[in-house]
Amino acid sequence: MRPTTKDLAIEAGVSLATVDRVLNNRPGVREDTVFKVNEAIKKLGFIRNVVAANLARGKSYRFLFLLPRTGDEFLAGLIARIHEANQSFAAEMIHADVMHIHESDPHQIAKVLGSLDLDQVDGIAIMAPESPQVRDAKARLIEKGIDTVSFIAGQIASDHDDFVGIDNHAAGATAGRLMGRFLEHSAGAILVIAETMLARDSLERRLGFDEIINTDYPNLVVLPSLETYGDAERTTRVIHNSLLSQPHIAGVYIVSSEARVPLEVVTKVFTRDKPVIIAHERTPFTEAALRANHVDALITQDPGHLVRSAIRILRARKDRREILASQEKIRIEVLIKENL
Amino acid sequence: MRPTTKDLAIEAGVSLATVDRVLNNRPGVREDTVFKVNEAIKKLGFIRNVVAANLARGKSYRFLFLLPRTGDEFLAGLIARIHEANQSFAAEMIHADVMHIHESDPHQIAKVLGSLDLDQVDGIAIMAPESPQVRDAKARLIEKGIDTVSFIAGQIASDHDDFVGIDNHAAGATAGRLMGRFLEHSAGAILVIAETMLARDSLERRLGFDEIINTDYPNLVVLPSLETYGDAERTTRVIHNSLLSQPHIAGVYIVSSEARVPLEVVTKVFTRDKPVIIAHERTPFTEAALRANHVDALITQDPGHLVRSAIRILRARKDRREILASQEKIRIEVLIKENL
DNA sequence: CAGACTTTTAGGTACGTACCTCAAAGCCTG
DNA sequence: CAGGCTTTGAGGTACGTACCTAAAAGTCTG
Numbered sequence: 001m002r003p004t005t006k007d008l009a010i011e012a013g014v015s016l017a018t019v020d021r022v023l024n025n026r027p028g029v030r031e032d033t034v035f036k037v038n039e040a041i042k043k044l045g046f047i048r049n050v051v052a053a054n055l056a057r058g059k060s061y062r063f064l065f066l067l068p069r070t071g072d073e074f075l076a077g078l079i080a081r082i083h084e085a086n087q088s089f090a091a092e093m094i095h096a097d098v099m100h101i102h103e104s105d106p107h108q109i110a111k112v113l114g115s116l117d118l119d120q121v122d123g124i125a126i127m128a129p130e131s132p133q134v135r136d137a138k139a140r141l142i143e144k145g146i147d148t149v150s151f152i153a154g155q156i157a158s159d160h161d162d163f164v165g166i167d168n169h170a171a172g173a174t175a176g177r178l179m180g181r182f183l184e185h186s187a188g189a190i191l192v193i194a195e196t197m198l199a200r201d202s203l204e205r206r207l208g209f210d211e212i213i214n215t216d217y218p219n220l221v222v223l224p225s226l227e228t229y230g231d232a233e234r235t236t237r238v239i240h241n242s243l244l245s246q247p248h249i250a251g252v253y254i255v256s257s258e259a260r261v262p263l264e265v266v267t268k269v270f271t272r273d274k275p276v277i278i279a280h281e282r283t284p285f286t287e288a289a290l291r292a293n294h295v296d297a298l299i300t301q302d303p304g305h306l307v308r309s310a311i312r313i314l315r316a317r318k319d320r321r322e323i324l325a326s327q328e329k330i331r332i333e334v335l336i337k338e339n340l
Numbered sequence: 341m342r343p344t345t346k347d348l349a350i351e352a353g354v355s356l357a358t359v360d361r362v363l364n365n366r367p368g369v370r371e372d373t374v375f376k377v378n379e380a381i382k383k384l385g386f387i388r389n390v391v392a393a394n395l396a397r398g399k400s401y402r403f404l405f406l407l408p409r410t411g412d413e414f415l416a417g418l419i420a421r422i423h424e425a426n427q428s429f430a431a432e433m434i435h436a437d438v439m440h441i442h443e444s445d446p447h448q449i450a451k452v453l454g455s456l457d458l459d460q461v462d463g464i465a466i467m468a469p470e471s472p473q474v475r476d477a478k479a480r481l482i483e484k485g486i487d488t489v490s491f492i493a494g495q496i497a498s499d500h501d502d503f504v505g506i507d508n509h510a511a512g513a514t515a516g517r518l519m520g521r522f523l524e525h526s527a528g529a530i531l532v533i534a535e536t537m538l539a540r541d542s543l544e545r546r547l548g549f550d551e552i553i554n555t556d557y558p559n560l561v562v563l564p565s566l567e568t569y570g571d572a573e574r575t576t577r578v579i580h581n582s583l584l585s586q587p588h589i590a591g592v593y594i595v596s597s598e599a600r601v602p603l604e605v606v607t608k609v610f611t612r613d614k615p616v617i618i619a620h621e622r623t624p625f626t627e628a629a630l631r632a633n634h635v636d637a638l639i640t641q642d643p644g645h646l647v648r649s650a651i652r653i654l655r656a657r658k659d660r661r662e663i664l665a666s667q668e669k670i671r672i673e674v675l676i677k678e679n680l
Numbered sequence: 681c682a683g684a685c686t687t688t689t690a691g692g693t694a695c696g697t698a699c700c701t702c703a704a705a706g707c708c709t710g
Numbered sequence: 711c712a713g714g715c716t717t718t719g720a721g722g723t724a725c726g727t728a729c730c731t732a733a734a735a736g737t738c739t740g
Contacts, residue, residue, distance in 0.1 A: 002400075002433075004696060015719045020698070028717060050431040051391045052696035055725045060342075081666075088664045091390040093342075173678040181636075185525040212678065296521075299679075304666050324428045326421075326644050334674035338513040338552065339639075344726055355689045360728065368687060392726035395695045 003044040012040035023048065050319060060093035063314050065151065065307075066112065066126045068103040072230075072258040073283035074303070081307040089311060096311060103153075104198075106131035113137035118144055123314030125151040125164065129200055147317040149310050152257075152301075153201055164310045164330065166301045168201045171332045172208025172255070175278045175299050178334065179209075179251050180217040182276045182296060187219040188250025191242060191275070193226045193235070193266070195256040202255045205280070209253055220250065228262050235265040243269075254279040259286050267294045282335060290337055298335040306330060343384040352380035363388065390659060400433035403654050405491065405647075406452065406466045408443040412570075412598040413623035414643070421647040429651060436651060443493075444538075446471035453477035458484055463654030465491040465504065469540055487657040489650050492597075492641075493541055502657075504650045504670065506641045508541045511672045512548025512595070515618045515639050518674065519549075519591050520557040522616045522636060527559040528590025531582060531615070533566045533575070533606070535596040542595045545620070549593060560590060568602050575605040583609075594619040599626050607634045622675060630677055638675040646670060 003011075009019045014033060021029045022037040040046070054060075065082055068075060082096050089095070102108050110133040113124070124141065126148060128134060138148050138161060152165040179190065190213065194202045206225060213220050223246060228235040243249065252275050254262045259279040263286065266277060279286055282300045289295040309328045316323045343351075349359045354373060361369045362377040369377075380386070394400075405422055408415060422436050429435070442448050450473040453464070464481065466488055468474060478488050478501060492505040519530065530553065534542040546565060553560050563586060568575040583589065592615050594602045599619040603626065606617060619626055622640045629635040649668045656663045 005698095006696085016697095017699095017720075018718060021718090024698075026699090030717060033717080047430050049395075049433075049696055051433075052395050052725090053698070055389075055392050055395060055727095056696075056698040058698095058725055084664065084666065088667070090387050093389075093391075170678055174676060177676055177678045181522050182524070184522070208678075302671070308667070324424065326424065327428070327648070331642070331673065332679035333671065334676070334679065336514060336517055336674070338510055338517045338548075339672035339674065345728095346726085356727095357690080357729095358688060361688090364728075366729095370687065373687080389726050392695090393728070395697095396726075396728040398695055398728095 002049070003046045004049075005046075007044055008037065008040050008046055011044055012037045050321075054093065060095070061122045061315055061318060062120060063094070063096040063123045063125065063311055064116070064121050065096060065098045065310070066101050066109070066124060066128065067098055068127060069100040070103075070230075072260050073285055074257045074259075074281045077283055077303045078307065081304045084304065085307050085311060092315075094311060094315060096307075101128060103128045106133040109134050110137040113141060116141075116146075118146060121146060122318050123147040123149075125149050125310040125314065127151040127153050129198075130154040147314055149313055151310055152306060153199070162313050162328075164306055164313065164328070166330050166332050168204035169208040171280070171299050171301075172205030172210075173212050174208075174332055174334065175205070175253055175280075175297075176209040176212030177216075178297050178299075179253060179276060179278055180213055180220065183217070183220060183250050186250050188248045188275075189221045189223050189246045190251040190253060191223055191226065191239065191249050191266075193228060193239075193252065193254045193256075193262040195230055195258060195262075196227050197225050199256075201257070205255050209255075222253075225255070228256075230258070230261055232261050232265055235262055236269065239265060239269050249275045251276040251278070253277075257281050259283070263289055263295065287340060290335065290340060293337070296336070300333045300335055301330050302333065342389075343386045344389075345386075347384055348377065348380050348386055351384055352377045390661070394433065401435070401462050401655055401658060402460060403434070403436040403463045403465065403651055404456070404461050405436060405438045405650070406441050406449070406464060406468065407438055408467060409440040410570075412600055413625055414597045414599075414621045417623055417643045418647065421644045424644065425647050425651060432655075434651060434655060436647075441468060443468045446473040449474050450477040453481060456481075456486075458486060461486060462658050463487040463489075465489050465650040465654065467491040467493050469538075470494040487654055489653055491650055492646060493539070502653050502668075504646055504653065504668070506670050506672050508544035509548040511620070511639050511641075512545030512550075513552050514548075514672055514674065515545070515593055515620075515637075516549040516552030517556075518637050518639075519593060519616060519618055520553055520560065523557070523560060523590050526590050528588045528615075529561045529563050529586045530591040530593060531563055531566065531579065531589050531606075533568060533579075533592065533594045533596070533602040535570055535598060535602075536567050537565050539596075541597070545595045549595075562593075565595070568596075570598070570601055572601050572605055575602055576609065579605060579609050589615045591616040591618070593617075597621045599623070603629055603635065627680060630675065630680060633677070636676070640673045640675055641670050642673065 005016060005019050009016045018029060018033060019037055022034050079098055082098055086096055101112055109128050114137055141148055148161050150161055150163045192206060197203055210222050213222050226238045226242060252266050257280055259281060263279055277295045278297050279295055280299050282298055286295060286298055290298055313323055313328060345356060345359050349356045358369060358373060359377055362374050419438055422438055426436055441452055449468050454477055481488055488501050490501055490503045532546060537543055550562050553562050566578045566582060592606050597620055599621060603619055617635045618637050619635055620639050622638055626635060626638055630638055653663055653668060
């Protein structure tokens with residue numbers, strides 16, 4: 001049986017109350033008594049029963065996910081995973097809510113962060129680009145004891161702010177390597193399509209992609225990024241414009257996490273002489289496209305893992321516990337038709 | 341606040357004791373009373389606080405991993421992850437032990453399974469090929485209330501026996517597709533190297549691999565599998581033999597989970613005109629080989645995930661709880677240098 | 681409708697920890 | 711060594727559930 005606080009008290013030769021004071025950093029214990037108790041903890045290998053402690057505290061965890069207001073399938077998938085996570089974490093008294101923000105308006109985000117009822121929230125996962133306003137608002141929250149994690153976007157991590165997501169530079173490089181290898185004996189241009197290049201993650205992916213192609217695949221030329229703003233018509237137009245000056249497109253790299261619109265257009269535009277197409281994230285649409293051979297590979301991150309990882313990290317912070325780093329590392333996955 | 345058993349009792353108009361009997365399927369409750377309580381559960385959305393229940397029961401979980409006695413880096417990684425998992429699951433009163441078996445001796449495995457102290461174990465994860473003896477031994481354990489999962493190998497799942505691991509046919513197909521695409525404009529033979537083709541997982545990987553190559557890449561010929569029996573000298577010899585009749589090797593597929601020995605030999609044998617090499621599993625050695633460009637891609641499964649998943653499934657079975665299927669699906673990962 | 685049986689109630693204790701109060705013991709200072 | 715301070719002890723209650731007992735209430739059978 002695992003040692004309990006009672007065993008600790010006996011071992012250290014003190015009362016339960018003193019053990020309790022030491023364990024919970026309560027004042028009024030002489031230094032040498034603290035030492036004795038800590039020795040006993042080591043000797044017995046005492047591990048606090050977090051579960052019983054939380055029960056006694058009547059503690060529950062309420063976390064908040066701040067997600068963009070606009071989005072498509074990837075966002076919908078994230079939200080679905082949050083609801084799913086609520087079910088499996090319910091047994092541990094953890095609940096997560098979703099609140100939507102205008103991700104491109106730092107002032108509004110800062111305002112939302114500032115106006116949260118601090119008694120209602122134990123931790124926040126924020127999916128928004130890094131900005132001074134948001135950073136300041138986060139710092140104020142941390143001062144008040146609310147932990148935050150940067151979720152998927154805005155990956156500048158500080159001591160008090162973990163980043164939950166992939167290394168987008170590496171993700172772009174992965175796409176680049178696959179593109180290069182799939183086109184080893186061809187020559188031509190590569191179309192890069194993004195919703196907007198203002199997003200930091202798209203930028204980093206593009207940088208990683210270019211690095212690989214430019215270094216190792218001189219047979220390929222990466223064209224300037226086309227921006228779609230989520231609009232199918234505009235996407236069609238910019239692609240056709242691009243084709244005027246660059247008739248042979250060997251590959252298409254869709255940088256954005258929301259790939260549906262660009263992918264639909266690309267599938268329509270290139271009916272024969274199909275280029276190699278690589279996109280990001282697994283959604284019902286990209287998955288179907290992969291099965292139908294419209295896409296050659298997907299670079300993805302597991303949304304369920306992202307959500308659970310954010311929750312586990314926020315809870316560990318609240319409990320002042322260490323996390324199991326290997327479990328929280330979000331993998332850059334490569335999906336082809338065969339390992340869907 | 342979440343409703344408790346007390347709230348349930350009030351809502352159903354019965355006493356706590358009756359609620360308790362219904363919740364724990366104890367006898368002595370009239371059918372219509374059971375119905376009333378169940379209605380109250382639905383109405384209030386009652387979720388049993390598993391944590392408090394386990395505390396009251398004084399329950400803890402002891403699981404056992406039966407792993408092969410012989411192995412190399414992949415096995416070592418698994419064991420390390422089990423120890424790691426013990427730390428993070430300690431708070432939930434879960435402990436996992438490792439016991440080694442001769443995986444190729446079904447009688448010995450069955451004997452071990454039969455001689456376990458059933459009061460000391462709540463569930464078992466077995467990494468061993470499927471065999472009638474083992475299947476029978478498992479069935480007897482299940483009768484006695486000990487849950488089992490098939491771990492990585494032996495993937496015939498029954499109602500009472502989940503499989504934790506990847507679809508090896510799909511994993512082989514994934515390797516095949518990558519091999520094919522990496523060699524799109526080349527022609528030549530592909531060497532397939534396995535520790536032994538007696539292992540079901542190696543067989544299935546090979547089948548999946550062949551299916552893709554034979555269907556979609558007529559430029560490539562897959563050679564008969566070479567068996568290494570984990571011996572470097574023998575491996576060198578069989579590869580050289582193979583080269584006599586088949587001088588141009590375009591690709592090498594190392595099927596086994598333990599890739600170190602074959603990979604070392606292959607790296608030495610093919611110093612120039614290096615073929616495309618694909619292997620399985622991430623270990624210190626294969627990871628270094630990938631970084632050093634000795635390997636082109638790795639098809640892997642996350643050992644940490646495997647271990648934690650097995651533990652979560654065994655615990656859920658013990659608690660008669662549903663699992664979150666999406667979390668327990670083990671992914672076939674594709675690793676290249678860029679997404680390590 | 682009495683007796684036997686089943687179902688239900690009421691109350692308790694326990695799990696391991698948190699947190700509270702009150703009293704006792706120890707220590708220092710003047 | 712009295713008065714004030716700090717430290718420690720002893721005891722309690724609580725969290726939500728499990729499991730136990732004794733007795734009350736309800737139902738059935740002959």
